[in-house]
Structure formats: C-alpha cells, structure tokens
Amino acid sequence: MISREEALDVYQQLRTIRSFEEKLDTMMKAGKMAGFLHLYVGQEAVAVGVCSHLNDRDYVSSNHRGHGHCIAKGVDLKGMMAELFGKKTGICKGKGGSMHIADLDRGMIGANGIVGAGIPQAVGAALTVSVKKTGGVAVAFFGDGATNQGQFHEALNIAATWKLPAVFILENNGYGEATPAEFAAPMTDLAVRAKSYAMHSLVADGMDFFDVFEKAGEAIDRARKGEGPSLVECKTYRFLGHFVGDPIGYRTDEELNDWKTNRDPLPTFETKAIEMGLVSADALRRIDAEVTAEIEAAVASAEEAPFPSPEDVLTDVYVTE
Amino acid sequence: MARTLSFTAALNEALHIAMEADDDVIIIGEDVAGGGGRKDQGIEDAWGGPFGATRGLIGKFGPERVRDTPISEMGFLGVAVGAAATGLRPVAEIMFIDFLGVALDPLLNQASKMRYMFGGKARVPLTMRTNVGAGNRASCQHSQALYGMTVAIPGLKTVIPSTPADAKGLLLASIRDDNPVVFCETKSLMNSEGEVPEGDYEIPLGTASVVREGGDVTLVGMGRTVHTALEAADALAEDGLQADVVDLRSLYPLDEATVLASLEKTGRLVVVDEATPYCGIASEIGALCIDKGFDFLNAPVKKVTAPHTPVPFSPVLEDEYMPSQEKIVAAVHEQLGWNT
CATH class of the missing domain: 3.40.50.920 (Rossmann fold)
Structure with missing residues (x-):
C-alpha cells in the first residue's frame, strides 16, 4: 500500500500525463505542432502504477504511445515539450520527436516507432543489469498489437529461458490502431501467451491505479528477487484516437462514453484514495492547478526556445571522440 | 612475433583478448557455445559457432558472458541492441548475413538510429559478426554479400577483412568502437592462413x-x-x-x-x-x-x-x-x- 505522500505524488503524475496529452491534442488541432502524436489519455494508471515501483537504476522501454511512460519514469517535462516542438533544447535536440523520446540517465531507453521493437531492448537492458548485478529490473511497455509481432514472442522466449529480471507490461486498449484486438488474436486474455514461455502472468484492471500497482509490484518484486520475468496484461482504453487526427469510426460513442464515464483512471483513483483517507479533494485540486501551471510554463518555454541550426542535421550520427 | 594462423583462429584470438580486457564484452548468438558449458555432462566446449570462431570462450569466460541463443535472430539482435545501449559491449553473431531477412529491424531502425534519435546521448557499442559471400556451394540463402545494404544505413559502420592479421586487428577495433559495427567474415576465407601478430592491436576502421x-x-x-x-x-x-x-x-x-x-x-x-x-x-x-x-x-x-x-x-x-x-x-x- 502507498503512503499519503505517495498518493499525492501518484495523483500528480496521473494529472500531469492527462493534462500534458490534452494540451498537445489542443495545440496539434490548432496547427501549432508537426508530426504524429499518439496520445496516452485513458491509460495513465498503467504507466504510473508500474513506474511507482521503479528507480533510476531500472530501465523502461516504450512504444509509439510513450509520453505517459516518459513522464512516469521522470523525464523532464520541459525537455519533452521542447522536443515535441522540434526545438534545439528538446530532450533529443529535436532529432527524435514524439516517437523517440529517451533519457538514458533516467533509465528511459526510448519510445519507439516500430511496434514491438522496444520489447527485446528491455530484455537487453535486463541482461545488462543481470550481468552487472546492479539489482535493477527492466520493464517493456507495449500494446495488444505488439503481441502479434515476432519481436514480442522472441523476446519473451529469451527472457524466460535466461530467467532475466524483465517485466512485460501489456497495455491492452482493445485496438491495434483501428483494428479491434479480437480481429488480430483469438483469445480475450492476451496474458495467456506467457504460458508458451512457461512465464508467470497476471491480468490487471488497467484503469485502476491500485490494481496495476499491486500486480506490477508482484511482477517487479519477482524480477528483483531473481525469480524471472512476468507478463502483466493491463486492460485499458484510450479515450482519444490512435493518433491526433484519427477519424475514428471503428468504435461506438456508447463504448467510449461508458469507459470515460465509469472507468476513467483519474476519478477512479480520486474516489478510492479519498475513501482510503489518503488524500483530500482540496489537495488534489491544488495539484490540478500546479500541473496546469507547470505545463503552460513548459509550452511557453518550448515556444520561446530556438530551433536547431540547419547544419545540426549532420551531427550525432556517430560517436566520434 | 607473428605466427601463421587461420582466419578463424585469428578471430578467436581477438575475441579472447577483447573479453579478457573488458568485462563488458559478451558474446551472444546461435551456437556460439554450441551447448558448451555443461561440465556435469563432460561437455565443456562444443561448436563455438559454425566455423569455430567462438570456440573455447565459454570455458574461459563462463555462460553469463557467452550465451547460446534460440534460433531467433530478430529477438537476440534486439536484445544485443538493448544491452549495448545500457552499458554492455555485445558481440552478436548473425550466422549468415542472409538471415538479416528475419532480423533487420534491430539494425535498421534501432541500433543505427539511437544516437541520432536521442540527440547524441546514446552509445550503442554493438558488433554484429556475420558471414558473407559465395564460393562454398551454400546456394541462394547462405551466400549473399549484403554489406551494400548495411553500408547504406547511416549510423552503422561496416568492415570486411581479407587476411587473418586484418581480421584480428579490425575485430578488436570494431568491438571497442562505440558505434554499431557490422563485421563481415568471408566464408571462403575462413580456412585461409596468414601471418598474425601476437598480442593486442587494432586496425583503425576507415583505413584501406x-x-x-x-x-x-x-x-x-x-x-x-x-x-x-x-x-x-x-x-x-x-x-x-x-x-x-x-x-x-x-x-x-x-x-x-x-x-x-x-x-x-x-x-x-x-x-x-x-x-x-x-x-x-x-x-x-x-x-x-x-x-x-x-x-x-x-x-x-x-x-x-x-x-x-x-x-x-x-x-x-x-x-x-x-x-x-x-x-x-x-x-x-x-x-x-x-x-x-
């Protein structure tokens, strides 16, 4: 269970991810940003529930919908916002953009534009912490769509065979881009795929921070103790499209409204945390205001920041020193 | 002092030297130990790769650093990329470069681009050893010389030695390079012999x-x-x-x-x-x-x-x-x- 202080921190992160993504949605639609944006709204409890167990010696690999994982892993907001504006002050100097945010100092080894590609990389990070005996673990975040990729299966097999300290967080939001998950795989609980690799698996309510926190905690604890990898399927839902500009059409308003009205991870956390006596509504409203101010400041700072110089296109390809 | 060694023996010597000098160097790939390391069954060393270039490494450096992988080129190459980005210096073996057909993404979209995508903050000291070329009657899927493909990918370096002495010096330089290097070993040269200097030396990449x-x-x-x-x-x-x-x-x-x-x-x-x-x-x-x-x-x-x-x-x-x-x-x- 979490302390009162931790509960405020959890809410602060849930709110930061939500507000960050909603701000991006607004700015993209207003024509202020370029590129593809895959937003994480609706899935916040997964990133926060998992990363609450991690520290800087632990690694996380992410996917195209990576902003939430980055924020929960402690990547600097201003650096992220500047990156999304393609600015020189961006966390990747404007060279990566939304799908390639990384901060190796924070153990964030990269969002990824290729579905499934981050999964073996997390296994590689798990190999590093295992060989170097740092006591760390490595977590891969990916969606239901990625579980149909070869990289998922090959990586799980290797991690289980080598008994590495890896944790696989499967965010099943019901759709691989526009295609319903049941059109792409013949089972409801994708977690059963772990059985092929004799791997421990769990299913969590991905809309409930507390359930994710508990199940991910069990998996991470097992990994830290040298008991091998686990697959945790978090049942979740994305409230926005696959990307900003997605014409949708593949799901009903009733379905979306049901999730938003009854399962939204922010009110779900708030209600439970207040019931448990961990937080007060007033404290959360103060956090809302602080987060809004922090995001506005990040936007202002990103807007004012310089673009890279055209000649920067040539740098950072190779290590030259 | 130089001695006469085969191309394979020169590679093997370079791997021994690199692993001895740096604990972060690990070997992963299909049959790199080849089932070696089972001392309880009296199997201390086996294949050491299809040409024997990794023979003897598991006995000396142990199963933690010399890892037989499943036949999963995409999976273990991706693992090697992740390990390289987080502090190890892996030497991954794609047995034949033709097999990149099932393993290209870790090279094409990951290892080669990480440093650039991440604004110059990543180092990916991965060496991908692989066998290239025809002449051994290995036919269409085990004989291609596909290095032109890896040369076309910014972020990678590509090396191809022609003598045992160069093979040793270039492999040591490749392993110690902080960039991903595709190290091509020519099939028809694996048994060729030549004078090879003793000890630790590197041949700088980019010198003809x-x-x-x-x-x-x-x-x-x-x-x-x-x-x-x-x-x-x-x-x-x-x-x-x-x-x-x-x-x-x-x-x-x-x-x-x-x-x-x-x-x-x-x-x-x-x-x-x-x-x-x-x-x-x-x-x-x-x-x-x-x-x-x-x-x-x-x-x-x-x-x-x-x-x-x-x-x-x-x-x-x-x-x-x-x-x-x-x-x-x-x-x-x-x-x-x-x-x-």
Whole structure:
C-alpha cells in the first residue's frame, strides 16, 4: 500500500500525463505542432502504477504511445515539450520527436516507432543489469498489437529461458490502431501467451491505479528477487484516437462514453484514495492547478526556445571522440 | 612475433583478448557455445559457432558472458541492441548475413538510429559478426554479400577483412568502437592462413590498405575479391602491366583518399566485388572516381561484380557467378583499348 505522500505524488503524475496529452491534442488541432502524436489519455494508471515501483537504476522501454511512460519514469517535462516542438533544447535536440523520446540517465531507453521493437531492448537492458548485478529490473511497455509481432514472442522466449529480471507490461486498449484486438488474436486474455514461455502472468484492471500497482509490484518484486520475468496484461482504453487526427469510426460513442464515464483512471483513483483517507479533494485540486501551471510554463518555454541550426542535421550520427 | 594462423583462429584470438580486457564484452548468438558449458555432462566446449570462431570462450569466460541463443535472430539482435545501449559491449553473431531477412529491424531502425534519435546521448557499442559471400556451394540463402545494404544505413559502420592479421586487428577495433559495427567474415576465407601478430592491436576502421604496388591500373577489392585481384595482378604482370591493389577493409567509413591516390597514380580503376552490381560498393567506388577523381581517369571505371542474380548452387554455375581473375584481366584490357 502507498503512503499519503505517495498518493499525492501518484495523483500528480496521473494529472500531469492527462493534462500534458490534452494540451498537445489542443495545440496539434490548432496547427501549432508537426508530426504524429499518439496520445496516452485513458491509460495513465498503467504507466504510473508500474513506474511507482521503479528507480533510476531500472530501465523502461516504450512504444509509439510513450509520453505517459516518459513522464512516469521522470523525464523532464520541459525537455519533452521542447522536443515535441522540434526545438534545439528538446530532450533529443529535436532529432527524435514524439516517437523517440529517451533519457538514458533516467533509465528511459526510448519510445519507439516500430511496434514491438522496444520489447527485446528491455530484455537487453535486463541482461545488462543481470550481468552487472546492479539489482535493477527492466520493464517493456507495449500494446495488444505488439503481441502479434515476432519481436514480442522472441523476446519473451529469451527472457524466460535466461530467467532475466524483465517485466512485460501489456497495455491492452482493445485496438491495434483501428483494428479491434479480437480481429488480430483469438483469445480475450492476451496474458495467456506467457504460458508458451512457461512465464508467470497476471491480468490487471488497467484503469485502476491500485490494481496495476499491486500486480506490477508482484511482477517487479519477482524480477528483483531473481525469480524471472512476468507478463502483466493491463486492460485499458484510450479515450482519444490512435493518433491526433484519427477519424475514428471503428468504435461506438456508447463504448467510449461508458469507459470515460465509469472507468476513467483519474476519478477512479480520486474516489478510492479519498475513501482510503489518503488524500483530500482540496489537495488534489491544488495539484490540478500546479500541473496546469507547470505545463503552460513548459509550452511557453518550448515556444520561446530556438530551433536547431540547419547544419545540426549532420551531427550525432556517430560517436566520434 | 607473428605466427601463421587461420582466419578463424585469428578471430578467436581477438575475441579472447577483447573479453579478457573488458568485462563488458559478451558474446551472444546461435551456437556460439554450441551447448558448451555443461561440465556435469563432460561437455565443456562444443561448436563455438559454425566455423569455430567462438570456440573455447565459454570455458574461459563462463555462460553469463557467452550465451547460446534460440534460433531467433530478430529477438537476440534486439536484445544485443538493448544491452549495448545500457552499458554492455555485445558481440552478436548473425550466422549468415542472409538471415538479416528475419532480423533487420534491430539494425535498421534501432541500433543505427539511437544516437541520432536521442540527440547524441546514446552509445550503442554493438558488433554484429556475420558471414558473407559465395564460393562454398551454400546456394541462394547462405551466400549473399549484403554489406551494400548495411553500408547504406547511416549510423552503422561496416568492415570486411581479407587476411587473418586484418581480421584480428579490425575485430578488436570494431568491438571497442562505440558505434554499431557490422563485421563481415568471408566464408571462403575462413580456412585461409596468414601471418598474425601476437598480442593486442587494432586496425583503425576507415583505413584501406595498398597490398600490392603498381603504376598501370588500380584494382580495388574487399574480402575475397582482394585475393582475386591479386591473382589478376600476377596475370597482368606477365603481360608487363603493374597493378596497384587496394584492399578497402572498411566499407563505411570508406577510405576515399587511398582509393583516389592510387587512381591518381594509375589513371585506371577496376573495382572487384562479389556482391550484385546495383547500388553497391562497386557503384559507390565508381561514383567516387567520377566525382572526385575525374581528372585522373584515362579510361572508364570498370565494375567486375557478381551478376544481378541469386547465388546458384551448382559448382559450375557458382564459379561463373563469382568475379574471376579472367574477368578482371579482360576489364583491364578493355580499359587499355580506350583512346585517351
């Protein structure tokens, strides 16, 4: 269970991810940003529930919908916002953009534009912490769509065979881009795929921070103790499209409204945390205001920041020193 | 002191030295131990890779650092990329470069781009050892010379030694390079022998070597075709023509200066490559000569490459497929007929 202080921190992160993504949605639609944006709204409890167990010696690999994982892993907001504006002050100097945010100092080894590609990389990070005996673990975040990729299966097999300290967080939001998950795989609980690799698996309510926190905690604890990898399927839902500009059409308003009205991870956390006596509504409203101010400041700072110089296109390809 | 070693033994020696010198160096790939390490069953060492280049490593460095993988090229190459980005220095073996067909993403979209995508903050010191080339009757899917593909990917370096001594020095330099390096080992050279210096030495990536000097024509080769070019140089010498033979050794970065200096001296250049003819190193050398060596040219640049076909099986067909001494000599004579 979490302390009162931790509960405020959890809410602060849930709110930061939500507000960050909603701000991006607004700015993209207003024509202020370029590129593809895959937003994480609706899935916040997964990133926060998992990363609450991690520290800087632990690694996380992410996917195209990576902003939430980055924020929960402690990547600097201003650096992220500047990156999304393609600015020189961006966390990747404007060279990566939304799908390639990384901060190796924070153990964030990269969002990824290729579905499934981050999964073996997390296994590689798990190999590093295992060989170097740092006591760390490595977590891969990916969606239901990625579980149909070869990289998922090959990586799980290797991690289980080598008994590495890896944790696989499967965010099943019901759709691989526009295609319903049941059109792409013949089972409801994708977690059963772990059985092929004799791997421990769990299913969590991905809309409930507390359930994710508990199940991910069990998996991470097992990994830290040298008991091998686990697959945790978090049942979740994305409230926005696959990307900003997605014409949708593949799901009903009733379905979306049901999730938003009854399962939204922010009110779900708030209600439970207040019931448990961990937080007060007033404290959360103060956090809302602080987060809004922090995001506005990040936007202002990103807007004012310089673009890279055209000649920067040539740098950072190779290590030259 | 130099001794005579096979190409495979020179690679093996380099791996021993690299692992001894740096605990972060690990070996992963199919059959790299080959089931070795089972001391309880009396199986301390087995295959050590299909050519034996990793033999003996598991006994010395243990199963933590020498890892047989499942037959999952995409999976273990991706694992190697993740390990490289987080502090290890993996040497991953893709048994035959043809197998990149099921393993390309970790190289194409991940290892090669991480440093750039992450604003210069990542280091990916991955060495991908792989076997290339024809001549062993291994047919269409185990004989290709696909390094032209990896050379075309920014962020990668690509190396191809032609002698045991270069194999050792280039492999040590590749492993210690902080960039991902594709290290190509030519199948038909694995049993070839040569003098190899003892001890730890590196040959800098991006340096070609002039392996024979002559003033009439430049023959540029890499891997096996360096030897074909040397045979052609012997044949040309019988006709009174002296060939300068350049071994590229490193395909990216490419030592343009050495190629151009030789061309300036000879005025004629034939590039010999066992890869297919389009969009490859041979074409690139041709473009280099036109772009930066135009004033030196006394005759058109000639490419002696494999034809635009898969690698056939039948010995008669495969021999026809390969660049040969005769084809090189014919190309040089064609150049000599050019009126300048």
